[in-house]
Amino acid sequence: MSSIDSLLHEDRRFPPSPEFAADAVAKSDLYGQASADRLGFWADRARELLHWHTPFTQTLDWSAPPVARWFADGELNVAYNCLDRHVADGHGDRVAYHWEGEPGDTRTLTYAELTAEVKRAANVLAGLGIRAGDRVAIYLPMIPEAIVAMLAVARLGAVHSVVFGGFSADSLRTRIDDAEAKLVITADGGYRKGKVFPLKPTVDESLADGRSTVEHVLVVRRGGNEVAWTEGRDLWWHDTVATASDEHEAEAFPAENPLFILYTSGTTGKPKGILHTSGGYLTHVAYTHRNVFDLHPERDVYWSTADVGWVTGHSYVVYGPLANGATSVIYEGTPDTPHPGRWWELVQKYGVTILYAAPTAIRTFMKIGRQEPQKWDLSSLRLLGSVGEPINPEAWVWYRDIIGGGTTPIVDTWWQTETGGIMISALPGITTLKPGSAQVPLPGVSVEVLGEDGQPVGNGQGGLLVVTEPWPGMLRGIWRDEQRFRETYWERFADAPDGPLYFAGDGARRDADGDIWLLGRVDDVMNVSGHRLSTAEIESALVSHPWVAESAVVGARDETTGQAVVAFVIVKASQAEVATASEAAEVLRAHVSQQIGAIARPRQIFVVTELPKTRSGKIMRRLLRDVAEGRELGDTTTLTDAGVMQVITDRLR
Numbered sequence: 001m002s003s004i005d006s007l008l009h010e011d012r013r014f015p016p017s018p019e020f021a022a023d024a025v026a027k028s029d030l031y032g033q034a035s036a037d038r039l040g041f042w043a044d045r046a047r048e049l050l051h052w053h054t055p056f057t058q059t060l061d062w063s064a065p066p067v068a069r070w071f072a073d074g075e076l077n078v079a080y081n082c083l084d085r086h087v088a089d090g091h092g093d094r095v096a097y098h099w100e101g102e103p104g105d106t107r108t109l110t111y112a113e114l115t116a117e118v119k120r121a122a123n124v125l126a127g128l129g130i131r132a133g134d135r136v137a138i139y140l141p142m143i144p145e146a147i148v149a150m151l152a153v154a155r156l157g158a159v160h161s162v163v164f165g166g167f168s169a170d171s172l173r174t175r176i177d178d179a180e181a182k183l184v185i186t187a188d189g190g191y192r193k194g195k196v197f198p199l200k201p202t203v204d205e206s207l208a209d210g211r212s213t214v215e216h217v218l219v220v221r222r223g224g225n226e227v228a229w230t231e232g233r234d235l236w237w238h239d240t241v242a243t244a245s246d247e248h249e250a251e252a253f254p255a256e257n258p259l260f261i262l263y264t265s266g267t268t269g270k271p272k273g274i275l276h277t278s279g280g281y282l283t284h285v286a287y288t289h290r291n292v293f294d295l296h297p298e299r300d301v302y303w304s305t306a307d308v309g310w311v312t313g314h315s316y317v318v319y320g321p322l323a324n325g326a327t328s329v330i331y332e333g334t335p336d337t338p339h340p341g342r343w344w345e346l347v348q349k350y351g352v353t354i355l356y357a358a359p360t361a362i363r364t365f366m367k368i369g370r371q372e373p374q375k376w377d378l379s380s381l382r383l384l385g386s387v388g389e390p391i392n393p394e395a396w397v398w399y400r401d402i403i404g405g406g407t408t409p410i411v412d413t414w415w416q417t418e419t420g421g422i423m424i425s426a427l428p429g430i431t432t433l434k435p436g437s438a439q440v441p442l443p444g445v446s447v448e449v450l451g452e453d454g455q456p457v458g459n460g461q462g463g464l465l466v467v468t469e470p471w472p473g474m475l476r477g478i479w480r481d482e483q484r485f486r487e488t489y490w491e492r493f494a495d496a497p498d499g500p501l502y503f504a505g506d507g508a509r510r511d512a513d514g515d516i517w518l519l520g521r522v523d524d525v526m527n528v529s530g531h532r533l534s535t536a537e538i539e540s541a542l543v544s545h546p547w548v549a550e551s552a553v554v555g556a557r558d559e560t561t562g563q564a565v566v567a568f569v570i571v572k573a574s575q576a577e578v579a580t581a582s583e584a585a586e587v588l589r590a591h592v593s594q595q596i597g598a599i600a601r602p603r604q605i606f607v608v609t610e611l612p613k614t615r616s617g618k619i620m621r622r623l624l625r626d627v628a629e630g631r632e633l634g635d636t637t638t639l640t641d642a643g644v645m646q647v648i649t650d651r652l653r
């Protein structure tokens with residue numbers, strides 16, 4: 001977000017309409033209740049929103065920070081909370097998901113049908129030896145089976161690790177190995193941009209050496225593409241799940257039983273396995289989903305456009321909405337297939353009332369123009385959400401005017417894979433909205449913006465965002481890497497008087513009213529279209545190519561995707577003759593895509609002869625970013641060789 005944008009719009013305010021406020025789920029006394037008794041507030045939410053097989057007596061154990069235990073002596077079953085109890089409450093006929101495939105095929109699953117399907121899948125998984133605590137990798141397109149698979153794993157007290165279908169064989173294998181998954185659930189292929197993209201072949205490639213921990217591969221037929229078959233290891237979903245019994249009793253597990261691992265990029269080349277557990281996580285996502293999205297489950301049609309491969313897909317496609325008994329829309333394909341108005345067609349078709357999307361998508365639609373959404377009837381929409389990256393005020397106002405008919409509130413929700421659920425957001429019907437700002441922590445959540453000295457900054461100042469008190473949805477660790485967990489999140493502000501503070505890795509500013517504006521990452525993590533990518537991971541993919549001697553990657557500002565991956569590489573002398581710079585750049589872009597996945601493919605690769613370094617040998621990314629964003633170069637006095645940047649800028653001309 002450019003500072004000009006914020007200057008232009010900082011004075012715009014949108015107070016809640018009286019009609020919206022009158023009927024809003026969130027009442028302003030939530031703030032008072034939470035500040036009077038924070039732990040009591042969360043205990044009330046846990047009791048009000050979830051079914052406990054064994055009620056908890058203790059809310060939080062924070063006796064050995066950063067190890068947090070929430071509701072630890074309580075027992076529950078996450079899948080039971082998402083499914084069976086709604087059926088038992090008489091809502092079996094309510095639609096859980098309206099699913100739309102990219103080619104236009106559709107399926108509707110009621111709570112009763114989804115419950116039965118999850119029970120069948122749980123029986124199959126149990127038959128394959130999956131027990132509480134075992135890890136299952138899920139590598140599927142956005143089809144109902146992805147959700148069924150997650151819930152079946154959860155039902156057994158096992159742990160899922162969903163890997164986004166766009167990741168490569170190598171990335172999948174790294175995640176399988178780290179979690180020691182026993183089972184992979186995949187599909188032959190899925191639809192994307194009008195074509196079938198293969199998944200099972202990628203799983204086969206990742207397991208080709210026969211040396212992984214994987215015992216079975218369960219395959220959903222979706223794409224209809226040819227697949228190879230490993231007898232004894234591979235099973236079809238339709239041969240097993242479809243014919244299994246739909247009797248399955250949900251067993252209760254302790255609140256701190258692990259629910260899932262989700263890998264996300266950090267500052268090193270190795271992704272972090274973020275670990276979430278059951279009772280606290282489900283409380284947090286159910287509470288935030290209900291209040292932030294003003295969910296009236298009996299009449300709303302809610303659509304979060306995220307893929308289950310990301311945390312938004314976990315918390316606000318699967319667990320939050322199902323815990324609340326919501327009716328959701330899910331869509332397999334890309335927004336522009338087969339026509340650029342596909343999303344708006346779906347809003348009209350299903351009468352979507354609440355839409356949750358990423359700023360990148362909004363900016364892409366802005367570019368296409370208002371004529372596309374204006375072809376459709378979007379009048380069912382009454383609330384819009386934004387997630388994943390800062391939303392610039394221009395895009396915010398466009399979203400409200402063109403998609404929201406000039407009337408809908410917009411909730412800009414700040415959170416992370418690590419936080420599990422939304423932390424900073426307006427509450428619709430209560431907060432006076434300010435385009436571009438995520439504004440205020442939710443009731444029950446305590447955040448602060450600190451200066452380098454660890455002191456809170458004043459209004460009008462910027463600093464680092466921290467969470468000052470534990471919260472139920474917080475990560476419980478990095479899978480099998482406790483040291484990295486402590487170092488990454490808890491060491492930066494370890495000496496705060498009331499115990500260590502959670503360091504989010506984001507910069508933030510408080511405006512004149514004290515509202516929070518997110519300013520982007522302060523570490524070497526990029527945010528491209530709302531997806532986190534690590535500079536180090538892409539650098540190591542680049543140097544794994546035989547042509548590359550050295551590389552440096554930066555996130556450069558991009559009008560549509562927020563940031564874009566820009567790489568600088570030094571090609572080995574022996575190769576410089578073989579290919580031109582532009583041929584090399586093309587080959588290397590494809591290489592990154594093959595190594596990590598298409599989302600990591602650099603927008604640009606510059607072949608250079610040297611990289612700017614400090615005297616201690618550290619690459620000066622700030623300068624590279626200046627170059628990538630076409631700015632005048634900053635201070636270069638600490639460069640070992642002042643000529644280096646000249647070489648780079650010359651190349652770019």
Ligand code: WTA
Nearest residue numbers: 387388389390412413414415416417518521
């Ligand atoms: C960024 C996605 C500004 C932030 C839920 C954070 C945001 C990272 C917002 C987490 C927002 C997310 N405004 N920035 N509303 N939401 N971010 O783990 O940099 O994929 O640290 O979780 O996205 O990305 P993650």
